[in-house]
Amino acid sequence: MHDLIDSVFIGKFDNKILRRKDDSAVFNVGKKRIAFTTDSYVVNPIFFPGGDIGSLAIYGTVNDLSVCGARPLAISLGLIIEEGLDRNVLEKIAASIADAAKRSGVDIVTGDTKVVEKGSCDKIFINTSGIGEVYYGGLSLERIKSGDVVIVSGSVGKHAVSVLSKREGMEFRTKTKSDSAPLNGLIFNILKVSNKVRFMRDPTRGGLATTLNEIVEGRNFGISVDEKDVPVSGGVREACEMLGFDPLYMACEGRAIVIAAKEDAKNILNAMRRNKKGRIAAVIGQITKEHKGRVILNTRAGGKRSLDMLAGEQLPRIC
Amino acid sequence: MKYVDEFRDRKIIDKLASEIREAVDPGRQYNIMEVCGTHTMNVFRFGLRSLLTPNINLISGPGCPVCVTPNEYLDKAIWLAGRNDIIIATFGDMFRVPGSYSSLEKEKVKGNAIKMVYSTTDALALARKNPRQEVVFLGIGFETTIPTVAQSIIAAKREGIKNYSVLCGHKTMPAALKAIAEDKKIRVDGFLLPGHVSAVIGAAPYVFLAKKYCKRCVITGFEPADILQAILMVVRQKTPRVEIQYTRIIAGSGNFLARKSIERVFKKSAAEWRGMGKIKDSGLEIRPEFKDYDADVKFKPKPKKARENKACICGDVIKGVKKPADCKLFGKICNPISPVGSCMVSSEGTCSAYYKYSYKL
Numbered sequence: 001m002h003d004l005i006d007s008v009f010i011g012k013f014d015n016k017i018l019r020r021k022d023d024s025a026v027f028n029v030g031k032k033r034i035a036f037t038t039d040s041y042v043v044n045p046i047f048f049p050g051g052d053i054g055s056l057a058i059y060g061t062v063n064d065l066s067v068c069g070a071r072p073l074a075i076s077l078g079l080i081i082e083e084g085l086d087r088n089v090l091e092k093i094a095a096s097i098a099d100a101a102k103r104s105g106v107d108i109v110t111g112d113t114k115v116v117e118k119g120s121c122d123k124i125f126i127n128t129s130g131i132g133e134v135y136y137g138g139l140s141l142e143r144i145k146s147g148d149v150v151i152v153s154g155s156v157g158k159h160a161v162s163v164l165s166k167r168e169g170m171e172f173r174t175k176t177k178s179d180s181a182p183l184n185g186l187i188f189n190i191l192k193v194s195n196k197v198r199f200m201r202d203p204t205r206g207g208l209a210t211t212l213n214e215i216v217e218g219r220n221f222g223i224s225v226d227e228k229d230v231p232v233s234g235g236v237r238e239a240c241e242m243l244g245f246d247p248l249y250m251a252c253e254g255r256a257i258v259i260a261a262k263e264d265a266k267n268i269l270n271a272m273r274r275n276k277k278g279r280i281a282a283v284i285g286q287i288t289k290e291h292k293g294r295v296i297l298n299t300r301a302g303g304k305r306s307l308d309m310l311a312g313e314q315l316p317r318i319c
Numbered sequence: 320m321k322y323v324d325e326f327r328d329r330k331i332i333d334k335l336a337s338e339i340r341e342a343v344d345p346g347r348q349y350n351i352m353e354v355c356g357t358h359t360m361n362v363f364r365f366g367l368r369s370l371l372t373p374n375i376n377l378i379s380g381p382g383c384p385v386c387v388t389p390n391e392y393l394d395k396a397i398w399l400a401g402r403n404d405i406i407i408a409t410f411g412d413m414f415r416v417p418g419s420y421s422s423l424e425k426e427k428v429k430g431n432a433i434k435m436v437y438s439t440t441d442a443l444a445l446a447r448k449n450p451r452q453e454v455v456f457l458g459i460g461f462e463t464t465i466p467t468v469a470q471s472i473i474a475a476k477r478e479g480i481k482n483y484s485v486l487c488g489h490k491t492m493p494a495a496l497k498a499i500a501e502d503k504k505i506r507v508d509g510f511l512l513p514g515h516v517s518a519v520i521g522a523a524p525y526v527f528l529a530k531k532y533c534k535r536c537v538i539t540g541f542e543p544a545d546i547l548q549a550i551l552m553v554v555r556q557k558t559p560r561v562e563i564q565y566t567r568i569i570a571g572s573g574n575f576l577a578r579k580s581i582e583r584v585f586k587k588s589a590a591e592w593r594g595m596g597k598i599k600d601s602g603l604e605i606r607p608e609f610k611d612y613d614a615d616v617k618f619k620p621k622p623k624k625a626r627e628n629k630a631c632i633c634g635d636v637i638k639g640v641k642k643p644a645d646c647k648l649f650g651k652i653c654n655p656i657s658p659v660g661s662c663m664v665s666s667e668g669t670c671s672a673y674y675k676y677s678y679k680l
Contacts, residue, residue, distance in 0.1 A: 303366020
């Protein structure tokens with residue numbers, strides 16, 4: 001996917017803002033600093049434990065704005081609906097969208113609906129775009145320094161396991177609900193207590209490991225992660241052990257990775273833990289001068305290995 | 320998680336690592352083959368090599384079922400997938416494996432019916448749900464997986480399900496290990512034997528490795544502490560014999576019922592191993608009494624003649640003669656997204672493990 005974006009698109013549309021490849025584009029409109037982002041949602045199944053495609057589409061865009069230090073203001077909603085989709089299903093999704101927008105404190109201010117022939121899309125696809133007002137300037141990869149800490153706001157991989165177990169009809173002993181949630185409140189709390197937050201991302205597709213790799217790519221620093229400190233819930237571990245997956249590559253939809261100066265780590269953690277969505281926030285690693293451009297994992301067993309970008313999807317194994 | 324956390328406990332692992340350091344004779348090299356793909360994967364995943372002394376050389380063995388499956392088998396599966404009346408049911412790892420001309424993944428994009436399943440129960444359910452189509456299950460795997468496939472055939476026969484069959488590519492472990500023990504190019508001092516295969520076949524089928532070929536053998540579990548303890552046992556073994564490290568799972572005699580169901584449905588045959596060639600008595604074929612469930616008999620797939628990429632050295636990698644980095648294709652043309660050889664495809668393949676986890680600075 002990353003190669004595809006770089007080789008097909010970035011070159012052709014090349015401009016300063018796009019080249020930064022941030023979760024949102026941040027630029028000035030008059031004197032105001034604005035964040036602008038878009039994302040499309042094609043999840044199968046459309047309802048899963050802990051969420052559905054509607055709430056996901058709102059939270060995803062809210063989160064992309066929030067991690068850029070912006071207060072989400074307005075969202076657009078584009079729906080592509082497969083002919084014959086049950087009206088009740090649509091009602092349920094619309095209600096979920098409305099509820100998610102309310103919970104995130106944003107308005108849906110414009111939209112578009114298209115119905116396509118049966119088979120041309122899978123039930124429903126949603127696109128949302130959002131704009132936000134930047135209230136915390138200076139979040140940037142360039143500000144990251146060696147010695148900074150890497151914090152994750154909660155346990156990783158729940159969204160992927162929730163969707164997977166629903167899609168494949170798999171029953172695990174511990175039911176896992178998606179972590180899908182809006183992060184604007186949590187991030188506001190973080191940015192209130194520290195002016196040394198360097199950079200934030202919400203790890204979605206490809207999980208924690210992929211996002212960390214995106215952060216170090218082509219940079220003159222590396223990241224070292226302590227496996228034992230990464231929060232992983234029992235249900236996610238169980239599912240991953242069973243299927244041969246690595247939780248560090250499992251998608252999240254309501255988690256933030258925060259990179260900040262070490263001296264502020266304690267304040268930030270305290271602020272996060274006061275919020276329900278950050279109760280088990282933890283420092284999981286640090287920025288290093290060594291192994292530039294790479295993520296290194298100190299394994300639970302005391303070994304070391306590289307934690308690379310995931311190539312392709314994880315496939316369940318035979319035995 | 321019980322039975323997992325205890326075996327990943329840092330204190331225990333540190334202790335085992337230091338015991339290994341004390342037990343090794345610094346003047347000699349220990350070539351130890353971890354036979355199973357899950358061993359290989361966990362050695363990398365937990366960074367265990369970085370805990371061992373440099374004179375312990377871990378060699379990844381032939382125990383990744385996908386990796387040892389020859390192109391010819393995949394070509395047959397792809398040929399079957401091309402028929403409108405057939406749904407292929409397969410475990411996930413087979414999905415991206417390239418055959419001579421295509422892969423199941425590419426065939427699926429073309430619109431052919433290929434479904435990923437998690438068990439033979441899923442495959443049978445698929446057959447019940449689609450009575451007008453044939454569900455062909457890709458039977459790949461060793462003694463760990465084979466009993467479940469045997470049971471699916473027995474169940475299909477009992478229930479009178481007529482649209483289910485298995486494309487049999489199953490292989491058995493001991494004969495392959497014999498081939499490795501006899502190969503002069505491969506210098507192995509000891510084997511970490513596959514825990515779950517042994518849960519079925521027991522310890523007896525390996526005794527010849529110790530007695531005739533003087534190999535130190537330890538039946539090994541899959542967690543980091545299991546693997547390190549087994550390495551310690553290999554290092555300490557004075558007279559070659561078969562020991563069991565994985566005692567929480569393995570009774571010496573294995574699982575009688577599982578073996579019975581294998582014997583009921585399958586019989587021994589020669590099998591083609593990717594990179595190792597044909598090995599006598601190392602494979603299984605479906606017995607004539609179950610021929611209605613044998614996709615080879617039922618559909619007689621006739622794909623074009625199989626071909627291999629000549630530059631790919633998967634064969635030597637599987638045998639442990641060469642390392643992935645010795646391959647010209649490794650990491651350049653061959654990577655997990657577009658794998659050339661099977662060792663790159665399976666998450667348990669040696670090349671994939673090196674690609675994903677190797678600690679290069």
